[in-house]
Amino acid sequence: MSVRVFLVDDHALFRAGVRAELDTITDEVEVIGEAGSVGEAVAGIAHHKPDVVLLDVHMPDGGGAEVLRQIRTKIPEVTFLALSVSDAAEDVINVIRAGARGYVTKTISSQELVRAVVRVSEGDAVFSPRLAGFVLDAFADRPGAAPISDPELDLLTPRERDVLRLLARGYAYKEIASELFISVKTVETHVSSVLRKTQLSNRYELSRWATDRRLV
Amino acid sequence: MSVRVFLVDDHALFRAGVRAELDTITDEVEVIGEAGSVGEAVAGIAHHKPDVVLLDVHMPDGGGAEVLRQIRTKIPEVTFLALSVSDAAEDVINVIRAGARGYVTKTISSQELVRAVVRVSEGDAVFSPRLAGFVLDAFADRPGAAPISDPELDLLTPRERDVLRLLARGYAYKEIASELFISVKTVETHVSSVLRKTQLSNRYELSRWATDRRLV
């Protein structure tokens, strides 16, 4: 049984090209519909329920990511393969974060595209090699982007950091006290120091601050 | 010029096998050192400065992720390829989050392993096909894991949801009140209803609950 593909791209000529290539090359894939805008795409996908959507990233009205957002909540079983001229990290990350299962550039050959569509339909993730690295960079704890040292964080004493960690997780003073075997008053002292040093005013801002710095 | 590989695995027999295979098959890769524990690995990698580290995920003293953490801050130019018997999503995500640039299982053939090492050394990300999906699932805004409808969420009235959204962002009651043009007392009423309906006890748990359901 062939993979049923829906094509989304704002250039009709490009759609025609892909359709011709995919239909003639092989019977593994079958183009069952296409759309040239976000609105058409959402309606068409909802109607045809394809196995795989070949999705252009750059389109008016929000681009491919917008299509993904509207469809995924409604029809989560549809998988998306992004197909774009762009090889920018930002584009890749955005569309993957929105839920695409792969990303290939339009420089791909027809044979490779067929292979990519089939693999995505089988649940694999497909990337042009260099692009997968972008996702990993964004996913990993960035070494360069989020440096370990921090002017304000360095001011904190070890014990203050202990308290901060628990505080950021939502522990009450009482709980922090029994966890660290100290009195509630001591916890208050540490919290006060932390708040003063970080220039923050309450535990909720602190919680955000700490999670941003990956202290939790 | 060949790719200089460092081998980390707590089983000496396995290391010997990989070393023999890699050294005899091709001259594209060259094993320049190996280690059987986290400590040895960190020291050996710092000393040899290999191009690629082949890293076992499951080891005493913290496993591969621990090696990653200790090395990446010191020698960021070393790339890591995880090599594991496990194909569990949790293992894959942990080691990728720690900074590995690829993950292959030990069922891989020698030829494929060589190819994977070379690709990783060139900056590509390499995955056994099915495993890449785990990373994407963890990275994307999960659709299946966090379904849209929720028995408790459905109980909330629209106004309660308004209050919840602001509350989850750390707003004080006073701020919520002026934001929604209602009195602090009304905010209290709504918060009480939300806490009762969600079976939670304070605003911090509520904040977590809301972010899990992407209400923020």
Add this chain to the structure above:
DNA sequence: TTGTTCATCAGGGATGACCCCGGTTCCGTG
């Protein structure tokens, strides 16, 4: 020895969070 930092703890007070009680209006349904 003296000074500094850290960690520990206390009293007291102001404000906020949360609960329980009460009330009103509006609106839709049986």
Add this chain to the structure above:
DNA sequence: CACGGAACCGGGGTCATCCCTGATGAACAA
């Protein structure tokens, strides 16, 4: 019409949070 749900508001209470002042001992450096 009567009833219930929603949104709205109050009084009064308990407890947590946060700030202030002030104190002790230990560790460490000048």
